[in-house]
Amino acid sequence: MTVTSLTLEPRPIDPSVDHGIQAIVAGASSAETCNTDLAAGPWDFDIRAGYGPGASMGDVIPTGAPRQGGLPQEYRDASEDELHARIAAAKAALGERVVILGHFYQREEVVRHADYVGDSFQLAGFAKQHPEAEAIVFCGVHFMAETADLLSQPEQAVILPNLAAGCSMADMADIDEVEDCWEQLAEIYGDMEAVDEEGLVPVVPVTYMNSSAAIKGFVGRHGGIVCTSSNARTVLEWAYARGRRVLFFPDQHLGRNTAKAMGVPLEQMPMWNPHKPLGGSSQVELEDAKVILWHGFCSVHRRFTVDQIDKARAEHPGVRVIVHPECPMAVVDAADEAGSTDYIRKAIAAADEPTTFAVGTEINLVQRLAAQYPQHEIFCLDPVVCPCSTMYRIHPGYLAWVLEELVAGSVVNRVTVPADVADPARVALERMLAARP
Structure with a gap:
């Protein structure tokens, strides 16, 4: 037989x-x-x-x-x-x-x-x-x-x-609030365009791509630059070559995770809440700051938790956990890897052996990757189906x-985009294009 x-x-x-x-x-x-x-x-x-x-x-x-x-x-x-x-x-x-x-x-x-x-x-x-x-x-x-x-x-x-x-995260950095923040910082640091003995200005503004054209225009007018989740470290290095500190908006988590990986201590990363005087920090904290983090976040990536990672590891021994750097710091620290949307996609595509992936990013992408690579087991860390609202x-x-x-x-x-906003916004974008890893 x-x-x-x-x-x-x-x-x-x-x-x-x-x-x-x-x-x-x-x-x-x-x-x-x-x-x-x-x-x-x-x-x-x-x-x-x-x-x-x-x-x-x-x-x-x-x-x-x-x-x-x-x-x-x-x-x-x-x-x-x-x-x-x-x-x-x-x-x-x-x-x-x-x-x-x-x-x-x-x-x-x-x-x-x-x-x-x-x-x-x-x-x-x-x-x-x-x-x-x-x-x-x-x-x-x-x-x-x-x-x-x-x-x-x-x-x-x-x-x-x-x-x-x-985009709710982009909306969290309102141009009027950002302008007010800049004025308050100028009262602490003095002339924001003046360079010190090392040729550095007091603050370089950096905005995530996930921001309005008005914010990109503000950054362009004030010597700053745009970043993406894939080149945030390169952009921060560009900024530190020009300034003592960085004002990073609108996503606090991308800013914190990137700066922490570069060795910036957490105590030198005060938060700026636009609804509080001096953003809720003291003058001393702001003077010692290396990164001033805007009080913004992505509601999709804020849903991911360390408990979800622990559960994935318990139920799927050997699971590979990859999350987006817009996730909270504790989640990024607990994951095996953190990277941009494109990084996540490429990491899964490059896996030669059948692998179980727990992914911390938007469900539409995770579900599409699961369908595209059926040789792997791919699931979203958050078991509740909750796509990006917008x-x-x-x-x-x-x-x-x-x-x-x-x-x-x-x-x-x-x-x-009106010309008066578009012109400086393009300057900030061109700086980003020139700042390659």
Whole structure:
């Protein structure tokens, strides 16, 4: 008798977070979501103030934050298959006149139509590579569309399918509050442009890419620079070659984790809370500071905890834990590795042997990686399905709408940065491009 050995192929994984949430709400899945309203269409929340259901639902949205007008009913009523067909038809009709960019954290139903997928900086670069396109449709959030507008040609239209797709972390660094902070620091340090005997200014402002164009413009005007999560260390080294200390915003965790890895003591990293005099620190603390951290954070990455890592290690011996540096310091310290979104993606792609990965970043990317690399076991550290509130505001219904409007000769939801902000913001971005690791 001959026994035939069967090799079982890994069971396909559905990369769609939306399908999983719909199953949870329908009672067909035992998983848990942070808000069952995520199963509804984002248009249900367009007229409400707030970031919408998801990780940022508890964050306070600034007055005057962009709102999305009504989406025509035909797009609300269309099925998933119909929307996909309409998007594909519009793309074919537009040809090279349009480039669609999709962030790693976007829904699978949107990413499948993107010409390029990447992080915010990569996508801005892709936009810059296509001067022939009349329109750039940026499936991400508002600050990303602003950056694409800064780096693209003046005649190109940058379109954000849903104007309500903002970013709560970017909103935590308000330009008026940042200007006030700078004035208070000048009262301590003196002339902010004066160099000392070593040729250093008192403070160099550094902003994370995840900030408004107004903040990037502020940084450009004051001798500062933009950073990404992948080049934050190089940028801080650039800043320390020019200044005694750094004012880092809006994400405290990226700033703290990066500076700590460079050997900066925690006691030399005071927090600046814009709602307190001197940011809540003493003059002595600010004088001794090497990094002044803005009181901002990413609500997605703040959900990850050391307890989640401990649980993953207990249930999956040998698990490889990788987290994003926007996570709190204790989480980064407890993980095996920390790196940018692109670092996480490349680390998993480079694993030769079947590996169990516990990943601390946005669920849409984690789920997509799990589907893309079925030879590995890949899961999100946070067992509760809770996507980025604002990335999730981009729905294929909005993408179909803006594309069909372009086919009809109409540009809707265009994002533009005024020249007085754009010029210094480009300076800060160009400094970042020149500061390579």
